[in-house]
Every structure is written in C-alpha cells, then in structure tokens.
Amino acid sequence: MPHSSSGPSHSSDASRFDIERYLKERAALVQNALDRTVVEHRGPGAKLLEAMRYSLLAGGKRLRPVLALAACEAVGGKPQDALGFACALEMIHTYSLIHDDLPCMDDDDLRRGRPTNHKVYGEAMATLAGDALLTDAFKVLARSPASRAGAPVLLEVIAELAEAAGSAGMVIGQALDMLSEGQPTDLATLEYLHARKTGALFLVSVRGGGLLGGADRTQLDALTVYGRALGLAFQVIDDLLDVVSSTEQLGKRAHKDDAHGKATYPALMGVDKSRQFAVQLKEQAIAALSGFDGRAEPLRQIASFVVERSL
Numbered sequence: 001m002p003h004s005s006s007g008p009s010h011s012s013d014a015s016r017f018d019i020e021r022y023l024k025e026r027a028a029l030v031q032n033a034l035d036r037t038v039v040e041h042r043g044p045g046a047k048l049l050e051a052m053r054y055s056l057l058a059g060g061k062r063l064r065p066v067l068a069l070a071a072c073e074a075v076g077g078k079p080q081d082a083l084g085f086a087c088a089l090e091m092i093h094t095y096s097l098i099h100d101d102l103p104c105m106d107d108d109d110l111r112r113g114r115p116t117n118h119k120v121y122g123e124a125m126a127t128l129a130g131d132a133l134l135t136d137a138f139k140v141l142a143r144s145p146a147s148r149a150g151a152p153v154l155l156e157v158i159a160e161l162a163e164a165a166g167s168a169g170m171v172i173g174q175a176l177d178m179l180s181e182g183q184p185t186d187l188a189t190l191e192y193l194h195a196r197k198t199g200a201l202f203l204v205s206v207r208g209g210g211l212l213g214g215a216d217r218t219q220l221d222a223l224t225v226y227g228r229a230l231g232l233a234f235q236v237i238d239d240l241l242d243v244v245s246s247t248e249q250l251g252k253r254a255h256k257d258d259a260h261g262k263a264t265y266p267a268l269m270g271v272d273k274s275r276q277f278a279v280q281l282k283e284q285a286i287a288a289l290s291g292f293d294g295r296a297e298p299l300r301q302i303a304s305f306v307v308e309r310s311l
Contacts, residue, residue: 038057072209075210084143086159098127099130138158161204203228278307
C-alpha cells in the first residue's frame with residue numbers, strides 16, 4: 001500500500017520543499033550520467049557522436065528523467081535504481097525532438113535557444129543521430145545496474161518504454177498530429193493524439209521509475225493516474241505557451257501551431273478555459289498521490305511547477 005504513516009506531513013513538506021533546487025540537482029545528476037553514457041569519439045564515427053551529444057547535452061529541465069527518479073524515490077527507492085532508465089528516457093525524448101524539428105516534420109530552426117540539429121549537421125546526419133539515440137537508449141537501459149526490483153521488472157520497464165515510444169505511443173501521436181494539420185478536430189481526438197505524442201512518455205516515466213523503485217500494485221495504479229493527468233496538463237500548457245510566449249522566452253519558434261494549422265487546446269477551448277483545464281489536471285494528479293507520504297512531495301511539486309509555467 002502507499003506509505004501514509006511514515007515521514008512528515010504533506011503540508012509541512014510543501015512549505016519547505018524547494019522544487020527549483022530539486023529539479024536542478026536531479027537534472028545535473030542526469031546530465032552527468034548522459035555525458036558518461038554517450039561519449040566523445042575521435043575515430044571515423046566522431047561526427048555522428050558529436051551530433052548526438054549536441055542535442056542530448058543541450059540542457060533543459062530534464063523533466064521526464066527527473067519524474068522517473070522522483071517516482072522511484074516516492075515508493076522508497078533510490079535515484080540510482082532508476083538512473084539508467086532516466087538516461088534512456090532523455091535519449092528517446094531527444095531523438096523525438098531532433099526528428100520533429102526536421103523539414104519533413106515541423107521544420108524548426110531553433111531548439112532550446114540554439115540552431116536545431118539539422119541546421120548544424122544537415123538533415124541526413126540529424127536523422128541518423130536521432131536513430132542512434134533511440135536505439136542506444138534500450139542498450140543503456142538493458143545494461144543498467146540491476147535495481148532492487150530485479151530482472152523481470154527491468155524487462156517489463158523495457159517493454160513499457162518501447163510501447164510508449166513506438167507505434168502505440170509517440171510515433172502514432174506524431175503521425176496523427178501531422179495528419180490533423182488543417183483538419184477539423186474535436187477535443188476527444190485531440191486528447192487521444194496528445195495522450196500518445198506527449199503523454200505516453202510522461203506516463204512511462206513515472207510508471208517505470210515506480211517499478212524500478214519497488215512499487216506495489218496500489219502504488220503503481222496511483223502513479224498511473226498521476227502520470228496520465230500530468231502528461232495531458234503538460235501538453236495543454238505547452239499549447240498555451242505557444243500562444244502567449246515569445247520565441248525568446250520559449251527558446252524555440254513561437255506561434256508555430258497556428259501557422260501549421262494544428263489543433264490545440266487554446267484553439268478549441270480558448271485560452272482561459274485551457275488554463276482552467278490545466279489546473280484541474282494538476283489537482284487530479286496531486287490527488288492521486290494522497291496515499292503517499294512526504295517522499296512523494298517532489299511529484300506533487302512537479303505537477304504544480306508544470307502547470308504554473310503559464311499562469
């Protein structure tokens with residue numbers, strides 16, 4: 001069962017918890033691990049590794065891997081139990097960004113405040129860098145130090161990550177996103193799309209982290225509800241930021257959704273109702289953690305952090 005009696009109360013944890021510091025420390029842990037995982041190369045393959053590292057080590061909040069570490073900690077595990085998984089998540093996320101930015105997809109020139117991968121290395125090398133990151137991610141996860149959860153659980157995490165990244169998750173989400181450009185779309189279809197394009201990787205981040213930390217069924221069910229709500233909230237806020245923020249603020253091209261004729265929550269619901277919906281999803285995510293003790297405070301604070309980016 002989720003922990004409820006040990007540890008400090010939720011309110012006292014929230015009053016003194018520094019989410020910015022937590023995110024910074026966990027992101028640095030992931031960054032250092034990634035730097036050791038995808039190493040520089042001086043041989044014939046140097047340019048490919050350079051292109052991989054260019055995008056992989058470009059910074060950012062590392063939200064998905066941090067969620068994995070936080071979920072692992074929430075059920076009593078240690079960050080090291082899920083660090084290999086966290087690296088694999090960021091490698092897959094980075095591959096998706098490289099490919100999304102290509103001219104045949106969203107055709108973006110800017111990512112995290114600097115030129116996109118294909119602008120620096122060319123379309124062919126950027127495509128291959130993404131391919132390599134996706135494939136190598138599963139090697140990293142499979143060879144990560146055995147967590148206390150054991151090999152069968154690690155195999156389950158590998159399977160869930162593959163599902164989240166593949167034709168049932170991110171890839172079908174991206175395909176539907178492209179097919180829906182300029183087409184009338186309702187809210188149910190939009191939610192289906194984003195549950196896969198964006199939400200699948202959020203969901204597997206918290207489920208995988210929980211599994212590797214030794215979560216029981218009740219805990220895993222709660223993390224599943226949390227992950228689904230948070231993933232959708234993140235996308236609603238992302239849609240909002242594209243409308244209300246500048247390119248300089250985002251570090252990537254703003255207002256591109258409207259330019260591409262994409263269906264978004266602000267386009268279908270309006271800005272104010274989209275904000276209200278994001279807040280409802282945040283509250284749903286936090287409520288799912290009601291049975292956990294103070295070790296889940298990072299997850300609660302991350303939900304608030306994600307939604308309050310545009311409020």
